Amino acid sequence: MKKVLLGLCAISLFVASCEKEQNEVESIDSQEITVDMSDFTLYVDKDDLTGKSANGVEKCVSMRNLEYRLAKNKGLAKKMYDIEYNTRKAIAQKKGGGKPGGGGGTPPPIFEGAVTIPVVVNIIEKFAGEVTQAQINSQIRILNEDFNNNNSNTSSVPSAFANLVADVNISFVLGTVNRVVNTRSSWGTNDAMKDPSQGGIGATDPENNMNLWVCEIGGGILGYAQFPGGASATDGVVIGTDFFGENAAGGIYGKGRTGTHEVGHWLNLRHIWGDGRCNRDDFVSDTPTSDRANYNCPSFPTTHCRSADMTMNYMDYVQDDCMYMFTAGQNDRMRALFVPGQPRVGFVN
Template sequence: MKKVILSMAALAMIFATSCSNDSKETMNTDQQAKVDMSDFYLYTDADIDEQSRVASGQKSCHSMVNLNRLLNENPGLEQTMYDIEYNLRAAIAAKKPDGAGNGNGNGGGNNGGGTDPDPGFTDPVSIPVVVNIIEQYSNQVTTQQINSQIAVLNEDFNNNNSNTSGVPSEFSGAVADCGISFTLHTVNRVVSTQSSWGTNDAMKHSSQGGIDVTDPSTYLNIWVCEIGGGILGYAQFPGGPSSTDGVVIGTDFFGENAAGGVYGHGRTATHEVGHWLNLRHIWGDGQCKQDDFVQDTPPSNGPNYGCPSYPTVNCQTADMTMNYMDYVYDDCMYMFTNGQNTRMRALFESGGARASLAGN
């Protein structure tokens, strides 16, 4: 009799487990139906593209090159970044009344990550900044530079760039006030005679003559040093190693600095912090069908330089050359879009990759 009872109990457990698994599978299927990841990509041809640009004398951002390197060095990073993107799109979908719009943007999907109106990420976010300076002589990077850089970040992420008044009417409805503020917390300095640091994160380690990261779950770390190779800066996307999390800016291109010329007005940091907050380049680091996962940024087939006239047409649409995630001169970039704002702000939601910086 006892054997019969035990057998029946075992069958009941198997049935219950089966039902539970069916329920989980149904739930996952429902979630998958709401979050279209078909367009998501990580690896790009940036290694070749950026090398070619530098070789031709053009300035460059090496964030995508850095991403390729980190993906090669960290086997689990690809899955981690996929999960971050999935959760970001799910958070955006949850804010929308019908749950629609959470796949890709320019490349043929229906990403609500770029739709207007913003789905409701409106709480103000204040990010404390640690500036790590590796300089060739004491006070090479002045206090004025540091303060001006924080001021520029606050202008740009709160739609206070005076040049925004020149936005073409085609894009005027897409201009975003991101409501993200930056406060200077600490300045760390070390003097080094090293002439250039490259993009392999050596400046982020005291063991290599640089400065170790300060708790990246609480602070945005910015390293300022001579990068070399015509590189303005680079950033680490959410999900990368905590020991190297942050942004690197070339000394001449940090803050208001005459030595930086047309790139000497602090917008390199705005661009790189955009990457740090999960924004891709405006052209998606590919051709017309390569996506930046934002719907209200038109597709393009490559970066723009200088101060392009409007309209500059690629991929049968006018490029948003004035976007902070293009490569134009500092004075000629002056907007984030509502869709880019949505992507950035979703990171600060509970469970988001940058949530700890907003106290979530």
């Protein structure tokens, strides 16, 4: 807890400095758009909010990996602040907060067209063929279903959220599959699987490919992703072998939705509850406020922070069969990454 509090103090000073700098820009360009960054944070509230369920499965450690990366790279916080600022500015502009193509460095509206993302799959397996081609194919198919609103379970979305369901219109195409055999029992969460000197596989052209690593992470962890802004050498998504694609060994998490969740992080989505209490948000306006993750397959409504949780959102922690939607606001947030100056623009240029 002490470590996190110190981190929060540091980021608060950093954010204050950045806000002063951005306010100077806004004073020049205030007739076009204003961006509020007062709620922005890169840290979770408490160590016990990293996402461990009652049965010991820690689904996603993207925020823990982010904390590790922030400690290693002193310039990362500023870079992520700038990405967030431009994301919010592009979304506000789309909603009519500024004039397209205006001066003062205003980015264009969020990218509206279809996006195709080539996927490089890097498999570190204990024996040749441990990860099957069927698993690989099923993971690509599931990503395409979920990011194009073709998950058959979406018909179960409650009426309260029905008008928020988004077709993200992002497609994934399988590219190169790289394999190495390594009997290491677990790879942890500090990106060792991405380092050839440690027996892993290096990233392939991350500006133009989404790199996806499949390995035994260890500790019952399902996966994690690097948020936009991190180092190119480690950019991508990591999924535990049992939870990659359709795999009976993954149990209730064996239907490929760990991939959907982690790709959401790679496209700048936070956990839907904001990794904190009721005053901590996921930076998306149309997702309800909550103070915790949900597990298993909760009934609707499940209420926290005086509102019904969107438990069926891909960025919660429910079992695979019970997550089946992104929102329009999440769609805007992801698409804001594809405009000039943002980190995923290479996929549409």
